[in-house]
Amino acid sequence: MKAAPMQLLADIGGTNARFALHGEGGFACIEVLPCAAYDTLSAAVKAYLALAAQRGFAVGELAHAAIAIANPVDGDWISMTNHHWCFSIAAMRAEHGLATLLVVNDFAALAMALPTLRDGQRERIGGGVESGGRPLGLIGPGTGLGVSGLVPAGERWIALAGEGGHASFAPCTDDEAAILAALRAEHGHVSAERLLSGMGIEAIHRVLAGERLDAAAITGRALAGADPACLRTVETFCGILGSVAGNVALTLGATGGMYIGGGIVPRLGPLFAQSSFRRRFEDKGRLASYVARIPTWVITEPYPALQGVAAMLSAHVAAHH
Numbered sequence: 266m267k268a269a270p271m272q273l274l275a276d277i278g279g280t281n282a283r284f285a286l287h288g289e290g291g292f293a294c295i296e297v298l299p300c301a302a303y304d305t306l307s308a309a310v311k312a313y314l315a316l317a318a319q320r321g322f323a324v325g326e327l328a329h330a331a332i333a334i335a336n337p338v339d340g341d342w343i344s345m346t347n348h349h350w351c352f353s354i355a356a357m358r359a360e361h362g363l364a365t366l367l368v369v370n371d372f373a374a375l376a377m378a379l380p381t382l383r384d385g386q387r388e389r390i391g392g393g394v395e396s397g398g399r400p401l402g403l404i405g406p407g408t409g410l411g412v413s414g415l416v417p418a419g420e421r422w423i424a425l426a427g428e429g430g431h432a433s434f435a436p437c438t439d440d441e442a443a444i445l446a447a448l449r450a451e452h453g454h455v456s457a458e459r460l461l462s463g464m465g466i467e468a469i470h471r472v473l474a475g476e477r478l479d480a481a482a483i484t485g486r487a488l489a490g491a492d493p494a495c496l497r498t499v500e501t502f503c504g505i506l507g508s509v510a511g512n513v514a515l516t517l518g519a520t521g522g523m524y525i526g527g528g529i530v531p532r533l534g535p536l537f538a539q540s541s542f543r544r545r546f547e548d549k550g551r552l553a554s555y556v557a558r559i560p561t562w563v564i565t566e567p568y569p570a571l572q573g574v575a576a577m578l579s580a581h582v583a584a585h586h
């Protein structure tokens with residue numbers, strides 16, 4: 266019997282566009298393309314398909330595709346929050362000759378992958394008690410700040426597609442109040458994303474150290490251990506992430522566990538586990554013992570949203586074809 270054609274999957278962030286083919290044998294041809302190198306998402310898709318064709322994959326047979334993307338998905342027109350790409354889903358589907366083009370929020374896709382993560386794909390930070398069948402929370406700093414959750418519904422899970430990264434930032438220390446004041450002067454409304462993202466690390470450093478450095482340089486110097494100002498910036502970032510992750514856990518009742526995704530935290534190496542993240546996660550006044558029972562995990566699996574979007578596409582195709 267001829268194998269079913271492969272499916273095209275993508276996880277599109279503000280900086281990185283991750284592509285893969287998915288078939289009965291699992292994932293193949295995983296590639297990360299820089300968003301900035303392409304004028305449109307369609308151009309990035311074409312570049313990826315050309316690469317896959319060169320490697321001998323039968324991309325002409327593709328019928329079903331799914332894109333997980335970092336912005337709200339509501340209707341046919343998609344416009345990214347942290348990058349200039351925008352497109353019509355129907356036009357993109359027609360252009361690439363696809364029967365199905367499913368477009369979902371990237372953190373909803375990532376949330377769908379959470380129950381499949383095993384030890385080796387996630388690293389535990391601090392205490393808490395793991396218990397199945399309860400809501401899971403998700404937060405992930407990258408170009409932006411993704412927030413989602415996964416709610417059990419009988420045998421199934423339902424992923425939330427919210428925009429919690431844009432909820433207002435609440436400072437808990439004098440340093441954080443100073444950062445809020447500086448950012449409010451620049452932006453007016455200051456969301457959690459303004460601090461918990463690549464641009465956020467840079468902003469924290471600008472305010473606390475009075476120095477303009479890019480995010481990778483700040484964390485690189487902090488990891489090298491010789492730059493106290495960069496260490497302070499990274500420590501402040503981790504503390505804020507603990508506080509905001511605790512807010513998400515409280516808001517969702519995420520008693521099954523709180524997961525940290527996105528590209529930044531895995532790049533902090535041992536600094537994250539050593540930081541005040543977990544103390545700040547638990548620092549919730551009268552509800553401290555409630556959050557202390559919730560385990561927190563860093564996702565270490567490199568392409569978890571692709572797993573989630575593959576599951577969403579399979580369910581969609583099974584329901585519609």
Ligand SMILES: Nc1ncnc2c1ncn2[C@@H]1O[C@H](COP(=O)(O)OP(=O)(O)OP(=O)(O)O)[C@@H](O)[C@H]1O
Pocket residue numbers: 277278279280281282335347371406407408409410411462463464466480481482484485527528529532
């Ligand atoms: N070594 C590093 N330390 C800290 N931040 C970094 C490092 N390298 C890159 N970054 C920042 O990480 C961000 C990219 O994160 P990520 O790899 O999660 O991309 P993305 O999936 O495109 O983002 P998103 O899904 O949030 O739109 C950029 O803002 C960049 O400044």
